[in-house]
Amino acid sequence: MTRETYINAALTFLLVLVPFWAWSTGQAYILTLCTKVAILALAGVGLNIALGLGGLVSFGHAAFFGIGGYAMGILASHAQVFDPIAEWPILIEGTKSMPVIWLVAMVSSALAALLIGVLSLRTSGVYFIMITLAFGQMLYYFTIGWPAYGGEDGLSIYVRNSFPGLNTLVPVQFLILSYVVLGLALWFSARLARSSFGLALTAARQNADRVETVGIAPFRLRLVAFVISGAITGLAGAMFADLNRFISPTMFSWHTSGEIMIFVILGGVGRLYGPVVGAALYILLEHLLGGVSDYWQIFLGLLLLAVVLFARGGLIGTLAGREVAHG
Amino acid sequence: MVEPLLQTRGISKSFGALKASSDVSLDLRPGEIHALIGPNGAGKSTLIKQIAGNMKPDSGTVHFLGQDVTALDTVARARLGLGRTFQISALAMEFTVLQNAVLGALGARGDVMRFFRPVMKDSALVERAREALERVGLQDHAATRTAELSHGQRRQLEVAVALTLKPRAFLMDEPMAGLGAGGSKRLTGFLDGLRAQAPILLVEHDMDAVFALADRISVLVYGQIIATGTAAEIRTNPEVRRAYLGEEDAA
Structure with missing residues (x-):
């Protein structure tokens, strides 16, 4: 057991304790905040696979977050007015079922990641950042000009989608659902980091020549990582849309990409719990400082600056020390 | 000839x-x-x-x-x-020595697209990696972070990684x-x-x-x-x- 494992265990405990306390004292608002943390952390877990493991500084993950959101919005909006999405060549109807929506969100954001990845992973460094940003912004302006789903105003979904066996409108039930999904994603990403694929991917981040010389093509590794990363962030987008029962082009904007990246950097790039800590800290600051000043993000900026300058491993890195090679 | x-x-x-x-x-x-x-x-x-x-x-x-x-x-x-070593060591510096060697063995085996099984518990790969480390005399440094190796040891590791490929x-x-x-x-x-x-x-x-x-x-x-x-x-x-x-x- 390393120090980081203990810290992660303590964080898990805290993440469960807070909503439990909120639930037992009847503070539904806190429950919703915790749900938001879990969903945003999930988006960060997705980005962390590309950024942390693969070293791919994607400034366009809002694209996948937004696609997930719009997958939910489109399916649910058609379902709520009983208007099929397409009648020809086959009948495609909307749905209010979360598992189906999640699947559609993940598949469509994975496909988008495949396309964007194939085009952008031929570049690196600043060019990669700019191309991913450009794709995100392209989708942003596309949705602004797409009146069928609310255009610039976005689109409201009146009733939260359903999950078999749960009443998702009860905050604590939706919270548990989000926690379970986040837990599964964390488990998956921990397994991934230690797998053959993870070893080769992290090696490609450190030294692409090395990986090529042992007969592994870095491009394929990065593309697969980008697709997995996009799919998880897409799932987070669908859940975030469900949390708010609202979608809008903002989900696609570069602010969103930046926020997801901030979660990862604040918590610790490449650290399993980095995005969780980052998202929690972000929401906490927004909640505490947002009440003090509308310009609370100034403080966020200062914090981010401090982390980047003095605590390169993010919060987890500062607490746990250098990453211990798992062997 | x-x-x-x-x-x-x-x-x-x-x-x-x-x-x-x-x-x-x-x-x-x-x-x-x-x-x-x-x-x-x-x-x-x-x-x-x-x-x-x-x-x-x-x-x-x-x-x-x-x-x-x-x-x-x-x-x-x-x-x-074709087993190559570089003039300037091309190694994954954050990895342990063993991980670098396992990477070579993994490349040689060619089944990199595996997403669940912990690679460092794959005894066939680890065996092959340790064998290569032993041949260059790095077996005692298997758990050392590559960045902490001396220059000469890095050169040895380069050769060891090439060896895992059985080139x-x-x-x-x-x-x-x-x-x-x-x-x-x-x-x-x-x-x-x-x-x-x-x-x-x-x-x-x-x-x-x-x-x-x-x-x-x-x-x-x-x-x-x-x-x-x-x-x-x-x-x-x-x-x-x-x-x-x-x-x-x-x-």
Whole structure:
């Protein structure tokens, strides 16, 4: 057991304790905040696979977050007015079922990641950042000009989608659902980091020549990582849309990409719990400082600056020390 | 005559007016160490890159295992069995020594797209990696972070990673660079034994090592091979003395 494992265990405990306390004292608002943390952390877990493991500084993950959101919005909006999405060549109807929506969100954001990845992973460094940003912004302006789903105003979904066996409108039930999904994603990403694929991917981040010389093509590794990363962030987008029962082009904007990246950097790039800590800290600051000043993000900026300058491993890195090679 | 394992046929490469390689024909036969020497700027690195697949020659072909590999990239050539070490250590510095070796073994096995099983618990891979570490004498450092290795140990690890690939031929770019006299001697002894496993195309500045090891030596000057022969032949070749060794004597 390393120090980081203990810290992660303590964080898990805290993440469960807070909503439990909120639930037992009847503070539904806190429950919703915790749900938001879990969903945003999930988006960060997705980005962390590309950024942390693969070293791919994607400034366009809002694209996948937004696609997930719009997958939910489109399916649910058609379902709520009983208007099929397409009648020809086959009948495609909307749905209010979360598992189906999640699947559609993940598949469509994975496909988008495949396309964007194939085009952008031929570049690196600043060019990669700019191309991913450009794709995100392209989708942003596309949705602004797409009146069928609310255009610039976005689109409201009146009733939260359903999950078999749960009443998702009860905050604590939706919270548990989000926690379970986040837990599964964390488990998956921990397994991934230690797998053959993870070893080769992290090696490609450190030294692409090395990986090529042992007969592994870095491009394929990065593309697969980008697709997995996009799919998880897409799932987070669908859940975030469900949390708010609202979608809008903002989900696609570069602010969103930046926020997801901030979660990862604040918590610790490449650290399993980095995005969780980052998202929690972000929401906490927004909640505490947002009440003090509308310009609370100034403080966020200062914090981010401090982390980047003095605590390169993010919060987890500062607490746990250098990453211990798992062997 | 034995069929060469690795061969370049009339490779030329220019950068603008500079001819980095001009009509270079070179071969590597089974069981030999073939050293490539030449003064700085002679085009050794450019030649190595064309053999390894990082760079495409303007004309000429590269053959490996009887196959024209000119169109293949580094990855494909590595998969065919070209084990390369770099002049400047190309290792995953955050990894442990063992992880770097396991990466090599993984590349050799070729099933990298596995997403669940912990790779460091894959006994076949770890075994192969440890075996390679043992051969270069790094077994006691398996758990050390690669960044903490000394320069010489990194060179050893480079060789170990190449070994995990069980390559058909080695391509070594200045493996002795930056080693002390002791380290250089040890590595020389090791490479001496390695040629039986697979021949080595050795680019090296350390003349003691080259003359001790090489079955044949090729001398590259201004992108051209001016002589190929045994150590004794090269030592007495007047053109080589003038172009290369002479310079060193004068210096």
